Amino acid sequence: MSEPQERRRKRWRWLRPRSIRARVTVWATTLLTLVMLVTSVGSLMFLREVTQQQLRDQAADSARDVVEYIMADRFDSYIPVSEPILRLQIVDRETSEVLASSVALSGLPALTLQEPDENDFRMDTLACGETAGTAPDDCFQVVGYGVTDSAYGDVVVLAATRTPQVLAGHTLELVLGGMAIVLLAGTALILWYGVGRALRPVESISAEMDRISVGDLHRRLPVPRSDDEIAHLARTANSTLGRLEESMVRQRRFVSDASHELRNPIAGMRTKLEVEISDPEPDQRARERLLTGLLSDTERLENIVSDLLELARMDTDVAMIRERIELGSLVREEFTDPRRHTQAHVHESEPVYVVVNRLRLVRVLTNLVANAERHAHSRIDIIVGHGRGAAILEVHDDGAGIPVKDRERVFERFSRLPESKQLDPGGSGLGLAISREIVHAYGGTLVAGHSDMLGGALFTLRLPDREEAEDGDEPERRT
Numbered sequence: 410m411s412e413p414q415e416r417r418r419k420r421w422r423w424l425r426p427r428s429i430r431a432r433v434t435v436w437a438t439t440l441l442t443l444v445m446l447v448t449s450v451g452s453l454m455f456l457r458e459v460t461q462q463q464l465r466d467q468a469a470d471s472a473r474d475v476v477e478y479i480m481a482d483r484f485d486s487y488i489p490v491s492e493p494i495l496r497l498q499i500v501d502r503e504t505s506e507v508l509a510s511s512v513a514l515s516g517l518p519a520l521t522l523q524e525p526d527e528n529d530f531r532m533d534t535l536a537c538g539e540t541a542g543t544a545p546d547d548c549f550q551v552v553g554y555g556v557t558d559s560a561y562g563d564v565v566v567l568a569a570t571r572t573p574q575v576l577a578g579h580t581l582e583l584v585l586g587g588m589a590i591v592l593l594a595g596t597a598l599i600l601w602y603g604v605g606r607a608l609r610p611v612e613s614i615s616a617e618m619d620r621i622s623v624g625d626l627h628r629r630l631p632v633p634r635s636d637d638e639i640a641h642l643a644r645t646a647n648s649t650l651g652r653l654e655e656s657m658v659r660q661r662r663f664v665s666d667a668s669h670e671l672r673n674p675i676a677g678m679r680t681k682l683e684v685e686i687s688d689p690e691p692d693q694r695a696r697e698r699l700l701t702g703l704l705s706d707t708e709r710l711e712n713i714v715s716d717l718l719e720l721a722r723m724d725t726d727v728a729m730i731r732e733r734i735e736l737g738s739l740v741r742e743e744f745t746d747p748r749r750h751t752q753a754h755v756h757e758s759e760p761v762y763v764v765v766n767r768l769r770l771v772r773v774l775t776n777l778v779a780n781a782e783r784h785a786h787s788r789i790d791i792i793v794g795h796g797r798g799a800a801i802l803e804v805h806d807d808g809a810g811i812p813v814k815d816r817e818r819v820f821e822r823f824s825r826l827p828e829s830k831q832l833d834p835g836g837s838g839l840g841l842a843i844s845r846e847i848v849h850a851y852g853g854t855l856v857a858g859h860s861d862m863l864g865g866a867l868f869t870l871r872l873p874d875r876e877e878a879e880d881g882d883e884p885e886r887r888t
Contacts, residue, residue, distance in 0.1 A: 434600045441596055442589075449585050456581070461550060464570045465533055468494055468552040472568035475499070479559040479566070487512050496520070496549065496569040499561055508561045520567050525555040536569060548572045552848060608856070610639050628652035662822070671713060674706045717839070734770065736761045736800050736872075737793045743771060744778055744791060752785055753778060757793040761800045763872045769847045773855075776840040777804045777868050784808030784828070786864060799853070799871040808865035816857040820845045847870065 469657040471494040478484070479499065488497045490511045499509040500519045506518055532555075532859035537548040549569040558561050610633040617630050629650060632643040685699050698858070737757035744753045763770070778882040781789045785806035809828060811819060818824050825838040841855075848855040853872040 412595075416542040421432050430601065430604045433604045434597055437600050438597045442593060445589050445593070449589060453581060453585060460573065462551045464572065465517070465552055468568040468570045469531070470494075470553075471497060472552050472554050472566045472660045475566045476556055476559070479556065479561055479564075481560065481616060483560045484509050489514065491629060494568055494570050495667070498651065500565045500567060501561070502563045502565055508564060520549070520551050520569050521553070523553070524565055525553060530555045535572075585593055606811060607637075607639070610635075610643070614639075614643055618646075621650070626650055671710065674710050678703055678706050713839070730733050731764050731766050733762055733764050734767060736763050738772065739767070740774065740791055740793055740802070743774060750782070750789075752782060752787060752789045753791060754789065755791045755793070759794075761795045761874065763794055763800050763851075763874070764853050766870065773844040773847050773870070774802070776844045777870070780868070781808070781866065782807040782839065784866060786865075790862060795874045798874050800874045802872075803871040804870075805860040805863045806865040807860075807863040810859055810865045819857055820855070 429733045471490070475488060475497055488499070488509055488511045492496055495511060495512040495513045498507055498514055498520055500506070501508055502524060505519050507514075508519070510517070520536045522533050523532060525885050534551050535548055538549045549571055551567055551569045553565050553567045554567050566588055610631065614630050617628065623630050629647045630643045632647070633640045638819075669739070681699055681703060685696065694834055715863065737755075737760060740755050740757070744750045745755055778789065778791070781804050784809045788807050790803075790805040792801075792805070794801050811826070817827065820841050823838040824842075824844045845855045848870060850871055855868065855870050858867045858869065
């Protein structure tokens with residue numbers, strides 16, 4: 410941008426009102442000014458035309474009465490008049506001599522020397538000043554009729570009516586202009602006050618936002634009692650703050666859980682290495698056992714890190730491609746291989762469709778089936794169905810089951826029951842937590858309970874049912 414353009418831009422920027430209150434007041438007042446200007450001009454022109462037309466019509470009626478009378482007779486003296494037409498004249502066409510008149514025009518010359526055109530018998534004109542026997546600034550609407558065979562001969566009958574003073578001068582314009590100024594000033598004041606009152610909650614919301622920091626995400630914005638856009642904005646901002654607070658809590662919990670779970674195996678590995686290094690005459694067999702133990706600890710660390718990364722992706726809601734999947738077919742494909750899942754038995758009745766990311770759903774199902782295989786004695790039943798607008802998958806096992814008091818605890822991060830620690834010492838305690846968060850991300854639920862069918866644990870997965878979708882639907886992609 411050139412320097413002159415920059416200077417012009419800065420100059421106009423100073424002229425622009427910056428606050429919403431000022432902008433609304435200025436623009437609304439400007440718009441109202443334009444509307445009132447157009448309306449006032451139009452109304453003034455219309456009022457003038459209507460009033461003048463009414464005056465001309467009244468004058469024409471009086472003139473026609475005179476024409477009818479003189480077609481048969483002459484006036485003995487003055488021409489009789491009635492309100493509001495007080496000025497009448499009969500003027501000779503050839504000499505412009507006044508042959509008869511009303512009292513108001515006695516002794517005065519003709520109101521106008523203008524005559525009707527050859528092809529017309531009527532004329533309309535304006536007469537002002539002393540000709541009408543009044544002050545110079547007085548004007549009259551004059552209507553004339555030409556008559557050829559009257560008692561006075563070839564004459565013109567003139568009738569005049571005074572133009573109201575409010576129309577003759579600029580009184581009407583001044584009155585309308587004054588009323589417009591008062592109305593605009595009052596409107597601007599009302600707008601200024603009304604917008605300021607409407608935006609008053611914004612000041613308290615802004616002040617509260619200034620006080621909110623990363624450590625104060627528990628604070629909330631004041632919500633106005635009026636159910637308007639500002640109240641909706643405050644509620645939306647509070648909802649956003651709630652999500653931010655929840656995200657911060659999850660991140661802090663993630664960091665705390667990660668440091669706690671990683672500290673123990675790392676400390677154990679460090680201790681084993683320090684002991685081995687400090688031994689002046691290390692035993693070869695002891696070293697092999699040490700390396701085997703370190704390999705096991707390394708695998709456990711790898712599993713923990715992998716699970717933590719998956720949790721981090723869930724916490725940050727990493728974009729995943731979703732597609733429409735038939736749940737029963739997916740379960741059969743993954744868990745009916747007798748060489749991999751000897752205890753699993755799949756039951757389904759009819760096709761059930763869900764819209765999910767395939768890899769994540771497989772991760773959930775693998776966690777549930779793996780958990781059941783660890784605790785089952787001899788049998789696992791996987792049942793696929795739907796009901797109440799949801800796709801339902803149940804995993805039953807004939808193991809010892811889960812105590813009622815621990816059925817929610819098993820979904821907590823790094824939470825492991827004593828039996829689970831015995832059956833899988835190297836586990837991280839993150840599998841079920843990851844599964845529930847994946848399911849929640851898809852608007853579903855995952856709960857633990859008791860299996861009446863096999864007597865052990867029961868995990869019930871519910872996802873929104875997409876069975877009503879057409880087979881030709883495109884996969885849904887969310888970013």
